[in-house]
């Protein structure tokens with residue numbers, strides 16, 4: 079069976095210019111590491127150790143030891159165009175079942191919770207009208223499938239290039 083990159087590589091590391099792109103890829107459910115301050119050497123070492131694909135704005139990274147087939151150079155600044163570029167270039171097909179199952183700030187996989195346990199912090203209207211809640215095990219942030227959720231899902235749909 080022929081394997082595209084979408085089957086093999088779903089984990090990434092973004093350089094420190096690509097914070098917004100990292101969050102968007104996490105929203106699609108991909109495992110994406112991103113550090114505000116990381117040296118080129120540490121970024122490459124981390125990528126190799128975890129078998130992560132490097133996504134970078136820095137054309138010089140390759141000459142510093144990043145393997146060519148494990149690196150995607152992003153040629154533009156706009157995060158929406160960046161995510162379209164990555165999805166198209168790496169032939170990624172984001173699995174809708176995984177959308178918004180990961181904390182976009184921490185990269186941790188969200189855990190389903192019972193709303194009864196968080197009645198003190200969930201806004202009353204949300205508590206009354208919704209039943210599916212989840213929580214980030216790292217930062218503790220709560221998530222629910224309200225209007226904000228639906229808007230993000232719509233946005234994620236529009237960013238997928240035709241043909242993916």
Ligand SMILES: [Zn+2]
Pocket residue numbers: 181182183184185186214215216217218219
């Ligand atoms: Zn979090």
